[in-house]
Structure formats: structure tokens, C-alpha cells
Amino acid sequence: MSNLPARLSELIGKPVHDIDTPALVIDMDALKRNLVRMADFAKKHHVRWRPHAKLHKSTVLAKMQIKAGAAGVCVQKTAEAEVMVAGGIYNVYISNQVIAPAKLARVAALTQAVASHRGGQIAIAVDSPEGVSRLAKAMTEARTSARSSVATVIDVFVEIDVGQGRCGAQPGEAAVKLALEIRKHPALRFAGLQAYQGKAQHLRSAIERRMAAASATKAVELTCQLLKAHGIAPGLVTGAGTGSFALEAASGVYGELQAGSFMFMDVDYAQNERDPAQPQFEHALFVKTQVISTHASHAVCDAGHKSHAIDSGMPKVHAFEKKSGLDYFNGGDEHGILRPVDGSDRLPALGQLLWLIPGHCDPTVNLHDVMIGVSGGLRNGTVDRIIQVDARGAMT
Structure with missing residues (x-):
């Protein structure tokens, strides 16, 4: 990992909260x-x-x-x-x-x-x-x-x-x-x-x-x-x-x-009705993002379409409980718009960290130089590896 920026190499062993945003993170x-x-x-x-x-x-x-x-x-x-x-x-x-x-x-x-x-x-x-x-x-x-x-x-x-x-x-x-x-x-x-x-x-x-x-x-x-x-x-x-x-x-x-x-x-595959003969798989790839602006009707995060692919739809806000209470909407290249779901008035606070589940994993990965591997969960885990996207842009 000697060719990685120092700020990334220095993340190893640090709490998940220290990961800068937006970032592509794997729940190892x-x-x-x-x-x-x-x-x-x-x-x-x-x-x-x-x-x-x-x-x-x-x-x-x-x-x-x-x-x-x-x-x-x-x-x-x-x-x-x-x-x-x-x-x-x-x-x-x-x-x-x-x-x-x-x-x-x-x-x-x-x-x-x-x-x-x-x-x-x-x-x-x-x-x-x-x-x-x-x-x-x-x-x-x-x-x-x-x-x-x-x-x-x-x-x-x-x-x-x-x-x-x-x-x-x-x-x-x-x-x-x-x-x-x-x-x-x-x-x-x-x-x-x-x-x-x-x-x-x-x-x-x-x-x-x-x-x-x-x-x-x-x-x-x-x-x-x-x-x-x-x-x-x-x-x-x-x-x-x-x-x-x-x-x-x-x-x-x-x-x-x-x-x-x-x-x-990703979100797209998770929308399929599960075949009982098939194992149950978990979401393991996330875009970590932070709320950078708040308003009466919505909040704005720093993960736009340069952070995740949208060919299979918008990402989903990950919920540690049963429901996140938030929907993600198109905010352009660098921003995501977060609105409360129907029946809720809950909005995240300025500076709050959130996790997005990409709509389509493959092209999302191709937008990033590295994936940050975390062990111990997204809430209280630590960074244990930096994984380079070796074949990013390998199109020929």
C-alpha cells in the first residue's frame, strides 16, 4: 500500500467515524x-x-x-x-x-x-x-x-x-x-x-x-x-x-x-423476491456520507452521482433500525437530497454521518480508487484494510 496517499494508510486501526466522506466502505x-x-x-x-x-x-x-x-x-x-x-x-x-x-x-x-x-x-x-x-x-x-x-x-x-x-x-x-x-x-x-x-x-x-x-x-x-x-x-x-x-x-x-x-x-438485487433455495445475503458495500446542509423540508449530503451509480436507481439510506425514515433524491454530481419518508418529519442534523447502499455495485466501484474495509460493524468498527480498485477504468 506504499502508493496510497498517507491519509488513507494512516486510517488503518482508526475508528470508522474517522473515514472522510464521501467514501466507499466495505463491511468486511x-x-x-x-x-x-x-x-x-x-x-x-x-x-x-x-x-x-x-x-x-x-x-x-x-x-x-x-x-x-x-x-x-x-x-x-x-x-x-x-x-x-x-x-x-x-x-x-x-x-x-x-x-x-x-x-x-x-x-x-x-x-x-x-x-x-x-x-x-x-x-x-x-x-x-x-x-x-x-x-x-x-x-x-x-x-x-x-x-x-x-x-x-x-x-x-x-x-x-x-x-x-x-x-x-x-x-x-x-x-x-x-x-x-x-x-x-x-x-x-x-x-x-x-x-x-x-x-x-x-x-x-x-x-x-x-x-x-x-x-x-x-x-x-x-x-x-x-x-x-x-x-x-x-x-x-x-x-x-x-x-x-x-x-x-x-x-x-x-x-x-x-x-x-x-x-x-446492492439495492437492485435486494428488491428481488427471495427464492427460498437461495442463501440470504447481506449488504456489504456502502457509501459513507455526511449531512452538509439542513432545511425545513430536506437535508443535503455530500455524496452525489460521482460517488455512486444511478443506472439501477438511487441509493437507499441504510437503517440500523428497521427503517431509516429517509429517502435519497437526485441532487446532482456532488450532492444528495434527503427527505423524510411519508408520515415522518425526521431529518438528520447538520454533520450527521449516514450510510448509503448503492443501487448498482459494479459501476459504483468503478468510480472509486479504493474501498475501505471495516471490521466490527459500521457503527463502532475500525478500519482494517485499504483495498485498491486495481482495474478501475480497465475498459479495453
């Missing part, structure tokens, strides 16, 4: 409980767990996840993969399409870089014949120019569209053709199917999520059957997120869960 006790619950779930259901590091963008937290039982991490960007590998995370799956030759050359270089590490492996998703061809070219060129006698191979997952309507080949024959194409190239190894249903994660009712997951499972089963008919082992089926992972685990076809947001639990 809640985070660890969330990790244990997910690890226990995966073990009980005999599935692998590979969380998305795009959530936290931190090699420290990635290592905590792996220590808890994760098989490795997922990322969405080549630059995120590079940060993870540089930080000592050697099992990384880029669960996204990479098409640009310059980026593919970086992917191939990463594959070479992790080859000497025990269990080191880079994996990537494809959804088009051109994507396979470009990846094969980059890998072949890297193998040709490498000084190592070991011929590196990259694991390749065929992404199928199981309802997200974003990337992905059509389930069935189109996916089989891609698997056959992958098998033509010595530097590529067909590893299985990427089958992530992103829209299902945010369907509020449990029954809606069950229906979406059932539809995705049918698409996976069809594709697996056709792969077998062509003499190809379907390999690993990977997917699932915090909103639906219990359903994928119960499907009998998914072998790996990519859920990641459960570790922090």
Missing part, C-alpha cells in the same frame, strides 16, 4: 459471511463457482474469493484480465467477445504468461466463426514467437443466447458449428458453453426467474444433445448470476456459477 464481516454462504451452497450442490471480478475489480478480493473456494474469476474486458494476472490471479475467464486483433494478441500473451503457473489457464468466449478464426490466428502467432517449448492452449466457450438478447450464437446447430470450428485449431480447446441469462437476474418475482431459467436450461439441453450427436463432449456449462444461481445449480446442466454481486448486495 458481512462480506465474509456472504462468501461462506456462497461457498457452502456451491459445495452442497456440487457445482463450481467462478465469480465476476468486474464487480470489485480488486486482486485482493479476488484472492479472498479463491481462498473461499472459487475456481477462479470471470472478467468482461481484456484489460481486467491483465490486471488480475498481474496481481497473481492465474485462472481467468474472459466471458465476453474479443474481436480486435490487438486485444486478441494481448489475450494470447496472457495465455502464455499463466502457462508456467500451477493451475494457470486463460479462457474466453466466442459467438461467431470470425471470432474463432481471429482468436486462432492470434494464438498461433503467439505460439510461433514464444521461446517456451510448451505449446499453450486457450480454453474456448461457445456463448449461446439463452434470453439476454445481447451476444451469443443461437442455441442448437449454430453453436455446434462453432464447436466444430474450434476443434480444427491446435491452439484452441473447446471447453463448453457460456449460457448466461442476464435479464433473469432482475426479474422481481421468484416465479418469473424460474420461468426464465427453465427456458435457458432447455436451450442448453438442446445444444448439449446436438453436440453429443456430433461426437463432441459438451464440456462445462457456465453461467448464472446472483438473481438466479440457485435455479441453474438445480438444473442438472450447469456445472459452474458466475454469481458475483451477492458479495456486496
